[in-house]
Amino acid sequence: AAENGLQAWLRYAPLPQGHNTPLPLSIIALNSSTNSPVNTAGQELQKGIQGIFGKQLSVFNTGKETSSAVVGTVSQFQKAFGSSPVKNKLEEDGFWLNVKGSTVQILGQNERGALYGAFEYLSMLAQGNFSNVEYATNPAAPVRWINSWDNMDGSITRGFGGNSIFFADGHVVSNLTRASEYARLLSSIRINAAVVNDVNANFTTIDPENIQGVGRIADVFRPYGIQLGLSLDFASPMELGNLSTYDPLDPGVIVFWDDITKQIYDRIPDFAGYLVKADSEGTPGPLVYNRTLADGANLFAKAIDPFGGIVMYRAFVYNLLNESDWTADRANAAVDYFQPLDGQFDDNVIVQIKYGPIDFQVREPASPLFANLLETNTAIELQVAQEYLGQQCHLVYLPPLWRTILDFDLRVQNQSSLVRNVITGERFKRPLGGSAAVVNVGLNDTWLGSHLAMSNLYAYGRLAWDWTSDSEEILQDWTRLTFGLDQTVIDTITQMSMASWPAYENYSGNLGEQTLNDILYTHFGPNPQTLDNTPWGQWTRADHTSIGMDRTVSNGTGFSGQYPPEVAAMYENLETTPDNLLLWFHHVNYTQKLKSGETVIQHFYDAHYEGAETAQAFVTMWQSLEGKIDDERFEDVLFRQVFQAGHSIVWRDAIVNFYNNISGIPDDAGRVGHH
Ligand code: GCW
Secondary structure, X not given: OOHHHHHOOOOOOOOOOOOOOOOOOEEXXXXXXXXXXXXXXXXXXXXXXXXXXXXXXXXXXXXXXXXXXXXXXXXXXXXXXXXXXXXXXXXXOOEEEEEEOOEEEEEEOOHHXXXXXXXXXHHHHHOOOOOXXXXXXXXXXXXXXXXXXXXXXXXXXXXXXXXXXOEEOOEEOOOOHHHHHHHHXXXXXXXXXXXXXXXXXXXXXXXXXXXHHHHHHHHHHHHHOOEEEEEEOOOHHHHOOOOOOOOOOOHHHHHHHHHHHHHHHHHOOOOOEXXXXXXXXXXXXXXXXXXXXXXXXXXXXXXXXXXXXXXXXXXOOOOOOOOOOOOOOHHHHHHHHHHHXXXXXOOOEEEEEEOOOOOOOOOOOOOHHHHOOOOOEEEEEEEOOOOOOOOOOOOOOOHHHHHHHHOOEOOHHHOOOEHHHHHOOOOOOOOOEEEEEEOOOOOOOOXXXXXXXXXXXHHHHHHHHOOOOOHHHHHHHHHHHHHXXXXXXXXXXXXXXXXXXXXXXXXXXXXXXXXXXXXXXOOOOEOHHHXXXXXXXXOOOOOOXXXXXXXXXXXXXXXXXXXXXXXXXXXXXXXXXXXXHHHHHOOEEOOOEOOOOOEHHHHHHHHHHHHHXXXXXXXXXXXXXXXXXXXXXXXXXXXXXXXXXXXXXHHHHXXXXXXXXXXXXXXXXXXXXXX
């Protein structure tokens, strides 16, 4: 029964009767070596067609093209059959899919692309789509990564689905079945690399024994075309290498990293690269030696360049701050640190930028750093793990949130500069770029701790391939693959999911005020009083009369001035700042009128009631699906929806009472406070 969760969107469930589609009579996979993604594609096609149609096809590696499903690279196809049928240009990882009844060509630019094409064909079949098609598709960007926050002891930072599938007790686990199943899921959504350890890295990950261990993870990833990456602990030269320094310019330190890199590539020839969190939240880094962050990044870039690897260097660098300083602002940090270094990063470095300037909040403006690095490769960091967004106990379908950032036009040099065109490298003509998502799957047999949360992982892969994909269409594909073709099921899950982020925003934190949860430890549940009077810089500056961060240039922290002129002018001005970011940019009275005509405080009250009401409706909506979904998943989701419904009331009442107490302003509708 756990199978439904484990297989997620790759169940290959039997289709309802009545489909008489012409299927291939056999499968030809043009590479039969066990590590080859093309070989995997052959197995997957066999398994999928068996599951969906109950037909057992044989897999060959040569044969007649007609009435076969042929899968391989373009050059393998040319070798086997003479000429290539591919009419469009394929880029790295791209593929060509040509379905003509029982004759199917699935050709990748490389083997990974061929596997993607096989999954695409199977996804069509599993959704009952038997049309003839002929097209090529290429990725938006070369870097489509996963970041896992797994620790060597087997715990997972911000993990809400059980312990690690990779590590336990300081070592790589011996049974890597789950790691292999995970790689299968990831390759089906065209992810090409996964970093397996937490960004708060531990030097033991790269000791000789664990290099062999992570090598075994890379071995189970390889047949799926997933490359392995590792997070590094900047102080490893001291901790592991017994050097007296980890200064990035020290010759001994350089030799240390060259040697580690060689050891890694000896074991893992297709190793993807390093992820580095340095000088951040207590992690060691180049600033300790008065070196620049670029010196830090280039240290690894130079070590890994001879092997073709890359360095993802995180922009999440900030200092603790004193709230009594009106102009102090954590949101300023990334641009302050990185903009002066533009042009100093090696070509195989990518600066990895969280979508907003603070930290995965329910609403943030796009990080202005995307507009400030014109000669540096960049990637966006998203979070499938719902750290501040209900931790998988709340349904929050994230693509609409992500799209507000990716579709945002930064107007660099007064020209169209969508975030998505910056990170793909298109806007500033950069050779590298893309995205990483923090995905904290665990041993739980739903992976993320909740069946419905898996739509976020699925959607991340689909968007990383094509950022213009429609959030709702992606969701419906996922729903058909996960729960079947019943239209009521599809409509209901669509309605719930598309309403979920707005609902969560309504009952957690409004008007750009951030998620008002406990900031000190859990990041879960309402706790607005923890945001202020801390050095973490996630302040609301709420007092008895007013609220919000003044981030203007004229009177505040100057953050709005980090955007290019057109955007800066919009945010600088109260009138042109959108309501949903009002308190992000401005400090106003609770009685300030919004564009809707409502006051800030009345909006708080109304939004919280509305959001909680929506979350409660999810229960009834889900209950209407009883009998249309297997009991186990039905009950499991119901349990979570009941929790969310109750917790949304906890949220509502905690927040509205907090602001009612602090402001003393009654609710027009008489719901809040003493009557
Ligand atoms: O959101 C914060 C988390 C930390 C995390 C950090 C980061 C892994 O609370 O747990 O550390 O961000 O992204 O580095």
